[in-house]
Amino acid sequence: MDLGYILNQLGEERERYFGAVAPPIVQSSIFAFPNVEAMREGFRDELGEHVYTRGNNPTVEILRRKVAALEGAEDCLMFGSGAAAMSAGVIASVAGGDHVVCVARPYSWTRAVLKDLLGRFGVSTTFVDGTDTGNFEAALTTRTRLIVLESPNSMTFEQQDLAAVAALARARGIRTLCDNSHATPLNQSPIALGIDLVAHSATKYLNGHSDVVAGALCGSSALIRDVFRGPYMTLGAILAPHDAWLMIRGLRTLPIRMQRIATTTTTVLAFLEGHPRVRRVYSPRASDNPQLGLTERQLAGASGLLTIELATDEVAAVERFCDGLTRFLMTVSWGGYESLAFPVCAVFPRDAPLRPPQGVPLNAVRLSIGLEDADVLVADLEAALQRL
Structure with a gap:
């Protein structure tokens, strides 16, 4: 799928909205059904159907498809901030008593959700120098369920060898989550290197105009549905339709x-x-x-x-x-x-x-x-x- 198609056409079914070149902002919070059975079907798949904008909104769905395609992912969820996207990816991956390994200098709110929030509920985290893959391996325990990466990070720009860390994790059944905000999907493809979940502070380069706060989380359909059923719907940190429309416009350039x-x-x-x-x-x-x-x-x-x-x-x-x-x-x-x-x-x-x-x-x-x-x-x- 070529880049121009993703940015200018993917997800934009113009015949459904009068042939308008720019997609409409579907501002509605709720969507009506013709009968009880249709409504029942909608509730069975709130990610795939339009029931309530807190779950799936048509304008946000266009953006989801574009960002997923840019990352080479099967699906994507859009959030009200990058911190929300990272937090949802983490929360969906661990339970009480589990262990996480994270790079030493993550974004401050990534550290906060790992150490301050989840630490209160029995999730422990080891922070390591991620420039050496061996440090990840040395920190693993039988309780490790997630490795959190940020490559490059956003202040001193340390990187991790994503393919090596992904291979290490997959061999042990451990999930990987990488913040790709710095590089953008144009300059780095974590999923192609074996990473499971990729997050963005979409406030940054993806939007590019300093007028939207947004986050994205990309991965396989199964993982994204897992996140959707869990922290996404539970915490409600959604992206508003108007902000999604601004992001679609920002992505064009x-x-x-x-x-x-x-x-x-x-x-x-x-x-x-x-x-x-x-x-x-x-x-x-x-x-x-x-x-x-x-x-x-x-x-x-x-x-x-x-x-x-x-x-x-x-x-x-x-x-x-x-x-x-x-x-x-x-x-x-x-x-x-x-x-x-x-x-x-x-x-x-x-x-x-x-x-x-x-x-x-x-x-x-x-x-x-x-x-x-x-x-x-x-x-x-x-x-x-x-x-x-």
């Missing part, structure tokens, strides 16, 4: 957005790697990345995320740099059309130590490269770096 972002990021990365006021650049494609070989083997292309560690040990200097940026908006998240800067120090009190016992140093700033011209962004970074 995913390939050209990612191509432009990758080209610009290559220029920005080269500038930052050679700058005397930048101590280190974190990126899957940084020249000193010890996983560069894995990057070239596993990632088909680049995204726009990179983190710089500034050549200063003073938080005040980091603040001067960030406050001096005019083309990078200072905010959370990433993956939109606009370039963004996220200073790690903003999360901590002013008197916090520069290097916390765990985590990223306070002189680190994550950048998300958008659709601006590369020379404009380089000039803005140069001007801000002079403020150090």
Whole structure:
């Protein structure tokens, strides 16, 4: 199935809605039946039928089909956030007394659902350095039911050898779940490498316009039905039809957005790697990345995320740099059309130590490269770096 067909035609049965090129927003919360037997049939398969938008909505269904096809999956569920998608995938995979192995630096809310929420109900988690597949194997127990991956992660971009971890897990009957938000389905295909479930913060590149909060979970039909019957319907963290429509529109330009972002990021990365006021650049494609070989083997292309560690040990200097940026908006998240800067120090009190016992140093700033011209962004970074 070619990319253009997925983005522009798949799921869009235009003869059902007057030949409209853009699909309608089916805003209805409920759907009527002609008789009791038809309603009974609807209840037998709420994922496949339209009964209640909390289960399956026609506009959201179009989006589900597109995202599933992009990931090479049989099916997909859309959620109200990426955190909801990851949480549903985890909750559907474990029970009290089970054990999970997770990468050491997952997204903060992935850590929260594993450690803080499920920890209260007898699920234990071991966090490991995922850059070495042997660490996963060493952490497995007879109670391990799930391995949680995030490759690359969204701050320092460590990767896991997905094919190797998938083979390890399958040999032991353990489910795997990978956050693929950073790479997008265009640059990495975890399911093709043997991963069972793939999650996205669809807020990021899939939508691409910083106007929707959404999540996606992809996998086999059997696994997705399992998630649907469990946490999806129970917790109700659904995506609204209007947001699904915005995401369908955002997906249309995913390939050209990612191509432009990758080209610009290559220029920005080269500038930052050679700058005397930048101590280190974190990126899957940084020249000193010890996983560069894995990057070239596993990632088909680049995204726009990179983190710089500034050549200063003073938080005040980091603040001067960030406050001096005019083309990078200072905010959370990433993956939109606009370039963004996220200073790690903003999360901590002013008197916090520069290097916390765990985590990223306070002189680190994550950048998300958008659709601006590369020379404009380089000039803005140069001007801000002079403020150090």
